[in-house]
Amino acid sequence: MxxxxxxxxxxxxxxxxxxxxxxxxxxxxxxxxxxxxxxxxxxxxxxxxxxxxxxxxxxxxxxxxxxxxxxxxxxxxxxxxxxxxxxxxxxxxxxxxxxxxxxxxxxxxxxxxxxxxxxxxxxxxxVQPPLHKLGLEPLDDEFTLEAFRQQIAKRTTKIKPLLLNQAYIVGIGNIYVDESLFLAGIHPEREASSLTSKELQVLYEAIIQTLRDSVEVGGSSVKSYVNGQGEIGMFQHQLRIYGRKAEACYACGSEIQKTVVGGRGTHICLTCQPLKRTRKKNQ
Missing domain, CATH: 3.20.190.10 (MutM-like, N-terminal)
Structure with a gap:
């Protein structure tokens, strides 16, 4: 999609x-x-x-x-x-x-x-379906770090399905959630409420960087996507983790794993994205 x-x-x-x-x-x-x-x-x-x-x-x-x-x-x-x-x-x-x-x-x-x-x-x-309950636009000026914190910080949901939920932040599908979490060094099964203030900031910046980088090259043509002029996107050539099951991580060389999180196929580098189950301290 x-x-x-x-x-x-x-x-x-x-x-x-x-x-x-x-x-x-x-x-x-x-x-x-x-x-x-x-x-x-x-x-x-x-x-x-x-x-x-x-x-x-x-x-x-x-x-x-x-x-x-x-x-x-x-x-x-x-x-x-x-x-x-x-x-x-x-x-x-x-x-x-x-x-x-x-x-x-x-x-x-x-x-x-x-x-x-x-x-x-x-x-x-x-004010009517299907647009009436959509969340923050991650490339708009209103998508500030504070707005992101308010949407994410206190949720006990796993961070990946939370980011996929269009009622909180819109437009980030499976590809870009995997890419953003990898860039931020955050395991997709972490509870959102366990993320520290620093981790939230890093994730916020990773989401913006990933989406902007993809827009700059016309998106990702992982399957059949073309734009209105029939041209494919090129971001699939820049993917760091999505679609790279069993390949070596570019950052550490570890083998990339694929699992299911929130019902979606998910790519993880367990070295770069360790699963920490402790809740964050007040910071």
Whole structure:
């Protein structure tokens, strides 16, 4: 599933490709992609004549800000957008077409068919599902060390599933949690409440560094991800621990282990990330 860096990259490429274009008509070929409104014909009708002002991101969701509405799109496992000439033949697994007045189409393709779209009047999208309960944005100015401490410090949950919980911090999926915890030297099974003040600061900085480094190179194409221009990301070539089971740790040479934490496959270097079960002292 695309995580924050990948969705951020798609957002940026789509702004280059389609911002300012006006929708002539919409075709929905797979109705279950559209979650709101329930009437597919109404979805198509409301988008006619709408101009895409900008594309923004909230967590792993794209927000197409239109003249009067906001389209909230989640790519899920395999969803992707691309710009095509309107006369070009449809590729397999194309489910939604936005026909523009300039003779081009924005096409949504999804092999797994898990993606979703919600259409809201402007302003309503942030107070209704699926965006209404999302947590802190780790690349925003509001993501301060103190805000991070307040979300994390007193929780007795294991740190990895806590970081994956989008109600606390958004956009950090399995790849980037493993990478951030390794960079911070923290075992993924540590209780969040056991982390010292220094460890929280190091983890906070590791999350920001990892996400920024990935955004800079277009995200990770570990499976099938491409951006809106059909280009793969390059961060998979910089992964320190994720996907490297049984390989030597770059930092210490120990063999990287793979286990399951919180139901997710997890990569650990037990030398660099020792499991400390003692709770933190007041600091």
């Amino acid at each position: 695309p995580e924050l860096p990948e969705v951020e990259t798609v957002k940026r490429t789509l702004n280059v490709l389609v911002a300012g274009k006006t929708i002539k008509e919409v075709e929905v070929l797979l109705p279950r992609i559209i979650q709101k409104p329930s009437d597919i014909r109404m979805f198509e009708f409301l988008l006619q004549g709408q101009t895409i002002q900008t594309i923004e991101r909230r967590g792993k969701f794209l927000r197409f800000v239109l003249s009067d509405y906001v389209l909230v799109s989640h790519l899920r496992m395999e969803g992707r957008y691309g710009l095509y000439p309107s006369e070009e033949a449809l590729e397999l697994h194309t489910h939604v077409l936005f026909h523009f007045t300039d003779g081009t189409d924005l096409r949504y393709k999804d092999v797994r068919q898990f993606g979703t779209m919600h259409l809201f009047p402007k302003g309503e999208e942030l």
